[in-house]
Amino acid sequence: MDMQSDALARVQPSATMAITQLAQELKARGEDVIALSAGEPDFDTPEHVRAAGIAAINEGRTRYTYVDGITELKRAVAEKFRRDNGLDVGPEDCMISAGGKQVIFNALLATLNAGDEVVIPAPYWVSYPEIVRLAGAEPVIAPSSQAEGFKLTPAALEAAISPATKWLILNTPSNPSGAAYSAGELRALADVLRAHPQVHVLTDDIYETLVYDGRQFATIAQVAPDLAGRTITMNGVSKSHAMTGWRIGYCTGPRPILKAMTKLQGQSTTNPSSISQWAALAALEGPQDFLDDWRAAFQARRDLVVAGLNACDVLECLVPEGAFYVFPSCARALGMTSAGGRKIATDEDFVMALLAEHGVALVHGSAFGLAGHVRLSYAASEAELREAVTRIQAFCAGLG
Template sequence: MQLLSDALLRVQPSATVGISQLARQMAQAGTDVIALSAGEPDFDTPEHVRAAAVAAIGAGKTRYTNVDGIVELKRAVAAKFRRDNGLDVTEDDCFVAAGGKQIIFNALLATLNPGDEVVVPVPYWVSYPEIVRLAGAEPVFAQASQETGFKLTPEALEAAISERTKWVMLNTPSNPSGAAYSADELRGLAAVLMRYPNVHILTDDIYEVLVYDGREFATIAQVEPGLAGRTLTMNGVSKSHAMTGWRIGYCTGPREILKAMTKLQGQSTTNACSISQWAAVEALNGPQGFLTGWREVFQERRDMVVARLRACEGLDCLVPEGAFYAFPSCKALIGKTSAGGRALATDEDVVMALLEENGVALVHGSAFGLAGHFRISYAASDAELIAAMDRIEAFCAGVR
């Protein structure tokens, strides 16, 4: 008798988690490793947010809460969506979970059936297609590339939609590429989606505050209100407020879907951590001025990392418009041999050779659906980034 479920056997392990865990194991064994494989701000959670958590503990706010979040946080979420995104919502239109990943998991598991399809633009965050498969549905990949700025075109979206499409996934700014859709680019996608009234949209806006060069963030229900009734807009405090470990994600969307998500969450984790919820209230309602300084630091790091990558023999890199990732092409290295003698047949070979021979942990592009690239996170200190770039440059120079 088979022990594991068919659903689980359809799912691949997370490559980002796997590489990061391997890097930690190597470091614990004494290897000098610079890990740029995880997507986590290196800043501390702001002091006023931490103070709110301590105050919540002191006040005894350590009990179960409503499954979909405390009213105070849902009000703060609704206020954020009105203030920053022009979405006319109230707390009754909002939902809270233990991280953005649980929002996506809840939404897809609550709505998908075998035979349903979900359009997933390539390159994609590693968990999107796996959550779709776990729900029994099929991901349909809509191809983007370096030539399109890693952005989905209206033509590619139209070609991917079928009568079985239930959801279209969007992610802006993007993990892994850093591509950020402008309002006009989203309008082009929205024009396609307006012709398919049975297709819902799940937009992952977790990197909203990290857009560079004076760009304005836009989300699809904002630029096309006609889609608001079938759009789930997801966000969280992990990237914006350096609260990855606090595990708070939130969303707004159709109440029928939120009700289904509440039912599902009520039979899984129930509420997100009560203390984290109170901290998130302060994160959303409190001072936001520090975000400008953080964004400036990330942009400076981006500029340095991209310049250094472009100087490496065999690498080519677009300038990311947001998030804190670069996604360079390493196609010119494939088919060659590393200085340590490893045959570089794939982008995964490039990444593993770089880790084993030069001690830099990155994630191969094929894990994100686009071979011939790798993802580097510049959410690290300047010293770590400079040292890592020195090692990457040395590795590329040694390839023959």
């Protein structure tokens, strides 16, 4: 007897996690695998943040907190939004969840009904459409292309909106492409949204601190303040402070939506980890100067990887503006055969053949809604990346 609910049956497993788990299993069997499939910084959580978590344990701060987070952290989150993003918010306009993904999950499940639509630009993070489907609504994919820098254009947004549209999801810088919207590009999208007052915006800014080449980060409620009343701005400490396992995300937005999200969270996880909340407080209020070193390291890795991939005849890789991913096209490889005799009919075939023959784990672009590409995470050591690029070059050279 199948006990899976109809709602869950609409949802696909995470391709990112599946490839990462496969790579881990191969490593456990003693195979030489370089896993560039997962998206988390390889740096350690800063020492002062770790110390704050230990202090929270030693001081007995291990009990339930308010469902939506401790007051001290909500104050720090509000201050972060005011300082970094120019958003005029207070702690009562903020909530804390168990990771950025829970913020997204809460917002969508608390507001969506059957028949509602959510516009999702492609390529997209694998979880966006699946959470929409779990909520019983319909994801509407708004395509972009490499020629457009993997960014949603105003025309594509206009074409995707219908009377049933309730949300637009934006992610900048983007997973998987690394595309980062400029203030001007966001203003152009805001011009479209003003004509559709039923559409709310959920912006995933989790990679905010990782923008390169001197660019300035922008978020839509900052550049279009008149849309703040229908915008949820999500962020967290996972990428900015290498705290993926601590599971702390946060957001600001309209109080009625936050109240609904808190109601949902109260019947699911209740509060995020009390220990992690005190560590996140230290992350937001403590020194941020280490981020300059991290950005420089990631930018150097990006440049190494982009140059190495573009040296392959069958790959074409844009220079991403942020995050720690590249999203090269492998379209020229489709129809070829690998040196090991594997037919490369799809981007997934490319990924699986590369893993089997050269031990490098990437994720196929079709999992992110844009076939003919692959995603590589350069959140790894320079030595690992050099070796991975060498192996990818050897694999591509063997295609025929």
